[in-house]
Amino acid sequence: MPSENFLQDTLAEELLELALKSGAEVAEVYQSKSLSKPIFFEANRLKQVETSQSEGTALRLWCNGRPGLTVAYGTVESQAMVQRAIASSKLNQPETIQLVSNSQPAYPDLGKKIPVEKMVEWGKKTISLVRQTYPEVVCTGDWECDTENTRLINTQGLDCHYTDTTLSCFLSAEWVRGDDFLSVSDGQTERNQLNPERVAQQILQRLSWAKENTQATNGKFPVLFTSKAADMLWGTIQAALNGKRVLENASPWAERIGQQVISNTLTVFQDPQAGPYSCPFDDEGHPTQDRVFIRDGVLKDFYCDRITGNNLGTGTTGNGFRPGLGSYPSPGLFNFLIQPGSLSLEDLISYMDNGLIVDQMLGGGGGISGDFAINVDLGYQVRNGEIIGRVKDTMVSGNIYTALKQVVKLGGDADWNGSCYTPSLIVDGLSITTKNH
Numbered sequence: 001m002p003s004e005n006f007l008q009d010t011l012a013e014e015l016l017e018l019a020l021k022s023g024a025e026v027a028e029v030y031q032s033k034s035l036s037k038p039i040f041f042e043a044n045r046l047k048q049v050e051t052s053q054s055e056g057t058a059l060r061l062w063c064n065g066r067p068g069l070t071v072a073y074g075t076v077e078s079q080a081m082v083q084r085a086i087a088s089s090k091l092n093q094p095e096t097i098q099l100v101s102n103s104q105p106a107y108p109d110l111g112k113k114i115p116v117e118k119m120v121e122w123g124k125k126t127i128s129l130v131r132q133t134y135p136e137v138v139c140t141g142d143w144e145c146d147t148e149n150t151r152l153i154n155t156q157g158l159d160c161h162y163t164d165t166t167l168s169c170f171l172s173a174e175w176v177r178g179d180d181f182l183s184v185s186d187g188q189t190e191r192n193q194l195n196p197e198r199v200a201q202q203i204l205q206r207l208s209w210a211k212e213n214t215q216a217t218n219g220k221f222p223v224l225f226t227s228k229a230a231d232m233l234w235g236t237i238q239a240a241l242n243g244k245r246v247l248e249n250a251s252p253w254a255e256r257i258g259q260q261v262i263s264n265t266l267t268v269f270q271d272p273q274a275g276p277y278s279c280p281f282d283d284e285g286h287p288t289q290d291r292v293f294i295r296d297g298v299l300k301d302f303y304c305d306r307i308t309g310n311n312l313g314t315g316t317t318g319n320g321f322r323p324g325l326g327s328y329p330s331p332g333l334f335n336f337l338i339q340p341g342s343l344s345l346e347d348l349i350s351y352m353d354n355g356l357i358v359d360q361m362l363g364g365g366g367g368i369s370g371d372f373a374i375n376v377d378l379g380y381q382v383r384n385g386e387i388i389g390r391v392k393d394t395m396v397s398g399n400i401y402t403a404l405k406q407v408v409k410l411g412g413d414a415d416w417n418g419s420c421y422t423p424s425l426i427v428d429g430l431s432i433t434t435k436n437h
Contacts, residue, residue, distance in 0.1 A: 011057065011076055012153045018082045019061045020155060026097055027061035027085075028154035030283060032325065038144040039119050041171075044127055049116055056325045059085050065094035071326045098306055100285035101156035107280040111147075111165030111191035119143040122169065122196045129200035130173055134207055141171035143194070158285045166276045167194050173203050175210075182210055182390070184378060185360065186228065189276045189416055206359060206378065214381045214389030216434040222355035223396055223430045224348055224382070227413050229358045231420040232374065233427075234336060235365040236400040237268065241293050243304035243319075243331050247311055250368060252401065256299050263407040264297035267339040272318075277335035277419040284320035284329050291317055305331050333419065340423035341410030348411050348424055350385040356432055357382060358396060366400045373397035393435040403427040 012029040019027035033055045040047045057076050060069045068089025072081055120143075127139045146168070151161035170187035186202040188194050225233065245251040253261055272278055272288040279288050284306050293301050304312060305320030308331050321332030349357070357380040366372035376394040380387045404427065411424035 011078065012151065014078050015057075015059050015076075015081060016153065016155050018078055019059065019085070022063075022082050022086060024061040024063045024082075024086065025065070026099055026155050027059065028099060028152065028158070028285075030058040030060070030322070030325070031149075031151045032056045033149040034146060036144060036146040037116055037119070038142050039116065039123060041123050041127060041139065041141045041143075044131065044139050046120060046123070049120070057081075058322070058325045060328075061085050061089065062095075062097050063089040065097065066090065066092045067095060067328070068092065069326065069328065098310075099154050099156045100158045101154075103157065103285065104159045105281070105287070107160065107162040109163040109165075110278065111167070111276075113147060113165055114145050114167060116145075119145060119167075122194055126169070126171055126196040126200045129197065130171075130203055130207075133204055134173070134175065137173045137175050137207070139171060139173050141169065143167075143169045152281070152283065152285050154285070160281050160285055162280055166191055169194050169199060171199055171203065173207065175207065180213065182207075182378075184210070189418075191276050209380050209387050210378070210390040212389035214391060216356060216379075216381055216391040216394040216432055217354065218433055220429050220431055222352055222408060222426050222428050223432070224352060224355060224357045224424060224426045226345065226357065226359045226424045227411065227415040227422055228417055229361060230338075230422045230425055231417040232361060232365045232372070233400050233404060234268075234338065234420050234422060236367065236370050236372075237262075237294075237404070238333060238336060239368045240401075241268075241302050243302040243308040243312055243314075243317075245368065246302050247308060251302075252368075252370075253299055257301075259299055260297050261299045262294060262297045262401070262404040265341065265407050265410050266294060266297055266404065267292065268294040269337055269339070270303070270319075270333060270335055271337060272334075274335055274337060275416055275421060277416070279334040282316075282318050282320045282329070282332075282334075283322045284316070286316050286318040286320065288318040288334060303331050303333060305329050335419045335421065337421040338414065338423060340412045340414035342412045343409055345411060345413050345424050348409055348426055349382060349387060351409055352382045352385060352426065354384075355382045355426070356380070356391065356394070356396065357387070361396075370400040370402070371398075372400060391434065395433045396430050397433070398430040403430060 066089040068085040070084040172185040184206040303319040306316040309316040320329035360378035362375040406428040408426040414423040
């Protein structure tokens with residue numbers, strides 16, 4: 001049976017029946033419904049509580065072997081939707097039709113809903129904890145409970161669905177001292193429970209480190225990326241592991257299966273059961289899988305959707321996801337984990353003789369080339385294993401592939417930053433440039 005929100009909904013079955021009657025050989029319907037209750041705080045006070053809902057339906061069919069896709073949001077006019085999908089199929093080339101068939105797995109609902117009153121309580125508590133120590137700080141943030149229902153059904157007998165409830169929060173603390181403006185932010189995404197004390201403690205620690213301003217040192221030095229900042233490094237690695245990039249010879253690792261590609265301290269994998277970004281099946285209906293992409297620095301695997309996996313000769317890895325409702329599935333990740341080490345953040349800091357901590361940054365990562373140059377939004381200078389103050393007007397540059405071959409130490413403080421679960425780590429040999437004051 002479909003999850004609760006689909007029990008009385010026969011739209012999917014109706015679309016499939018109409019598609020077959022209109023000449024399609026096969027068809028599938030992807031449905032997504034969400035209910036979100038965000039709570040906003042501004043200038044240390046509760047500002048507003050909202051409720052937002054969205055509902056989208058994607059119909060994909062094959063007519064004379066040609067794929068057609070159409071999307072509708074909210075109320076759907078079934079016949080018109082089928083006609084649009086058939087019309088779009090006439091613009092595409094024929095392809096081999098491959099759909100998951102005769103499968104009706106039962107997936108348990110994930111997470112639990114939290115009352116608005118509890119979310120408000122958590123928000124007030126976090127702000128109170130920060131301002132007890134720093135009453136001059138101005139806090140802005142949001143707390144949210146989001147429930148998403150997903151269903152995928154096709155004319156080959158597939159019918160899979162699940163409900164996922166996640167909790168998230170984000171808090172920004174702004175501290176103005178004369179001409180000096182400092183913004184420290186942190187957050188969480190979890191199921192079932194958020195931890196106001198932990199969010200507050202993370203921000204308090206950063207505010208304490210930033211009491212004094214200091215000058216960064218120009219040159220090549222070790223750089224410590226905190227767990228909050230380290231995900232910048234992994235965007236490039238995710239791109240290099242994309243099976244479609246491998247097919248296009250756009251990945252530098254296309255011919256390097258079984259070879260050392262990054263430091264032997266690093267193991268990179270996905271886990272369908274891990275954290276708030278767990279996922280039971282992909283957008284093609286394939287069960288998601290445990291996959292180790294890199295073990296001890298050695299490249300083991302790429303991630304693929306069905307078409308990409310077939311072209312590579314490996315088959316799908318259960319990673320066919322739609323970038324949007326109106327898109328065809330392509331290789332994508334639902335979570336991405338880096339096996340943590342055993343050292344605390346304090347241990348990593350004490351290890352550094354002279355270096356830089358990057359905690360927040362402006363600008364993105366390096367893309368598939370790996371070359372990057374980021375402005376440090378929040379960073380700290382380390383000397384003799386101690387933080388001596390916050391740095392300003394500082395840039396860090398280098399190449400991500402090279403940097404990840406030069407990992408000096410790996411932390412045990414892994415945390416979710418988006419769907420990337422990464423610990424803090426120290427990499428050697430990055431270029432640090434700063435403006436002279």
